[in-house]
Amino acid sequence: MAAPFRTCDHCSKPAVVHNTVIVNGKVTEVHLCEEHAAAAGIQLPGHAPIHALLGQLAQVGAARPRGPACPECGHTFNDFKSTGLLGCAACYRAFASTVAPIIARSHDGATEHVGRRPARAEVAAERTALLTQLGRELEEAVAAEQYERAASLRDRIRELRPAGAAGQEGRA
């Protein structure tokens, strides 16, 4: 069973911390890389349920009775605290300072998704990045009074912008 090189239980990096858990006389090994061991505080704290984590933040909530509201859906910090649920995708950014540590604690210190990505989101993300760049170029062209260039940039932006974009924003 024992391999000469162990990788971390949570990623493919080499394990530097090796813990042994004995259950019913059977030895179970826990292997962690530097990063995950640090994230786990080496003592491998148990997974804390969301309400317990939120309970620790109760005082923050008390200091801000209503707390900030999500600009997209109006969900407040109190709504989150009482239900453990966020209101929409934009809440993750609106409450980032509260949500980020909860996510890290719930996932063994992890902060980056490494699994599959939706093909459609990748396409959309690339298009968004290109639109941002073209928008910047358009501003420069207008500032430099290069009107012909600005017109062609405006046409490209119009072509790239998804047809349903305005409707999508309206729904959220």
Place this chain on the structure above:
Amino acid sequence: MSAALDDRDVVMSCRVRVARNVAGFPFVARATHPQRREVLETVRAAAGTTESTLGIAGGRVGAESPEPLAWIDLTALPKRDRQLLWERHLISRQFAEGDSPRAVAVTADERVSLMVNEEDHLRLQVLRPGNRLRDAFDTAMRAEATLGERLDFAFDRSWGYLTACPTNVGCGIRIGVMVHLRAMRVTNEIEKVKRAAKELHLAVRGFHGEGSDASGDWFQVSNQRTLGVTEEALLEEFAGRVVPAIVAYERDARRVLLERQRTLLEDRVFRGIAMLRSARLLGVDEAMKQLSSVRLGACMGLLPDVSIDELNRLTIQLQSAHLRAADPAIETDDDERAARARMARAVLGAWPA
């Protein structure tokens, strides 16, 4: 003791669940009823009405199958039928109890269910008897990919798929097994399993999953961590290490019982079968308790004429809504207890005959 097919002696069933939300809509708890209806129609159109349209027909990608995907509108469903779906592990209790727009799609073989408007817009579940996690995982990933071609899922580059509860972000996948740890209960080793599970960041729940009492002999064990780990690594960890370890512990406990406490073991098993074959009134808790002992005996060869698959079916057939659906004449609790006893006798052979 020889290893049973699919670890069926210990693993009752396995399940892979995927949580997704449709971009552009608030999460369910924040969404208005018209928005929830719109989400429901959007997902229904994307998933379609056959196994082919959900991308899970046959064993190959793109395979065709006319097998239907039945859409069940929960709001139009009587309470008893909602409970029936819950007893079959096709929907969660939370989903069964709500009255806002929601529906579940179920394949004819009940292998795949897709809850729309539970805590997240989509909760896809693949449930298989025994330990067939890799099979369940492949089916879940194919259905997810098919839906992902037609729907924009809420996604963040750092945090992955966004879910209503931040503890589910990342790949949004839960891999779990329902295990029968009767022998470890007798040898008082359940607490050790719970402690080890906690250290490995696993959730341990009772027969009916979230919110149910983990004090019986059946346990649902699943991963909790979903961020910073790939889907395949989660499966590898769970199917390759966690499940084999649990199965080995329980088999060890069974062997110890057989070698050192055979009389105690036989007493529990034969009392159990005698009760189920002779009782005239049977409550659900008592039925489950005796079924558990009988199942242990059947798995260990003490009851050669009792089939494990039949016992697995009984754990569901003896639940309240199943009995009431099978016999509309049931009105009182005593009627139900009598019907439960009749069902047990009919399946396991009545004594006296």
